[in-house]
Amino acid sequence: MSVTFWIPSAARRTVPCEYCEKGWCGTKYGCTGFREESTAPEVNFSNRNACLVLRAMGLPTDDDLCGSLSPNEADKLTEATFPPAYGGTHKRIDKLREVLRYSRDTQQEVVWG
Numbered sequence: 001m002s003v004t005f006w007i008p009s010a011a012r013r014t015v016p017c018e019y020c021e022k023g024w025c026g027t028k029y030g031c032t033g034f035r036e037e038s039t040a041p042e043v044n045f046s047n048r049n050a051c052l053v054l055r056a057m058g059l060p061t062d063d064d065l066c067g068s069l070s071p072n073e074a075d076k077l078t079e080a081t082f083p084p085a086y087g088g089t090h091k092r093i094d095k096l097r098e099v100l101r102y103s104r105d106t107q108q109e110v111v112w113g
Helices: 046-058 072-075 086-106
Strands: 002-006 012-016 034-038 043-046 067-069 110-113
Touching: 002 046, 002 086, 012 043, 043 046, 067 072, 072 086, 072 110, 086 110
Parallel strands: none
Antiparallel strands: 002 043, 002 110, 012 034, 067 110
């Protein structure tokens, strides 16, 4: 399982379906050959790493690992400190900071789940 942090109200754009391009789906499976994707950044963590990240930000780690932040709350967390123990997740933490800054700059809520 994994947890994604994203901006649900961000603008969307139509892009070619990468699965159709690889021959994995197509119209016979109901695919149009295109899909909608967010223009906002998003980041995904394993459940374990999501718990560590949420704890480092002082946020609850309920069983369902779902939640949301207002733009003001996101702004306060853009400079959260993450201990070195997170190892290979540093690139993802940088991406999470990007999600938090996008929330602050566009005044849109961040959600995770």
